[in-house]
Amino acid sequence: MELLLALIVGALTAAGVYLTLRARTFPLVLGLAFLSYAVNLFLFAMGRLTVGQPPLIAAGAAGYADPVPQALVLTAIVISFAMTAFVIALALKARAEMGNDHVDGRHRP
Numbered sequence: 001m002e003l004l005l006a007l008i009v010g011a012l013t014a015a016g017v018y019l020t021l022r023a024r025t026f027p028l029v030l031g032l033a034f035l036s037y038a039v040n041l042f043l044f045a046m047g048r049l050t051v052g053q054p055p056l057i058a059a060g061a062a063g064y065a066d067p068v069p070q071a072l073v074l075t076a077i078v079i080s081f082a083m084t085a086f087v088i089a090l091a092l093k094a095r096a097e098m099g100n101d102h103v104d105g106r107h108r109p
Contacts, residue, residue, distance in 0.1 A: 012038035025091035036080035
């Protein structure tokens with residue numbers, strides 16, 4: 001299971017970096033989304049999900065589930081949503097002003 005999770009995080013990161021380095025704005029936005037998905041999955045996996053354990057330490061309980069990774073992932077989801085909306089607004093404004101969707105503003109065939 002750990003190998004599968006590591007492969008998924010690695011594939012999302014590789015795809016995100018590849019798409020971020022493209023010359024157009026839509027692959028850039030998609031690459032940033034893939035990178036945020038990879039980070040969210042990595043943070044959630046580092047929390048070591050425990051099933052059937054209370055989130056707080058109770059008297060006489062054998063263990064507890066750590067709520068911090070889940071809170072970090074929820075915060076990262078909100079931040080990545082806001083970042084994606086901001087980058088899309090910037091891309092639309094740049095397209096309206098320059099007339100193309102290239103990151104550097106030059107038209108390439």
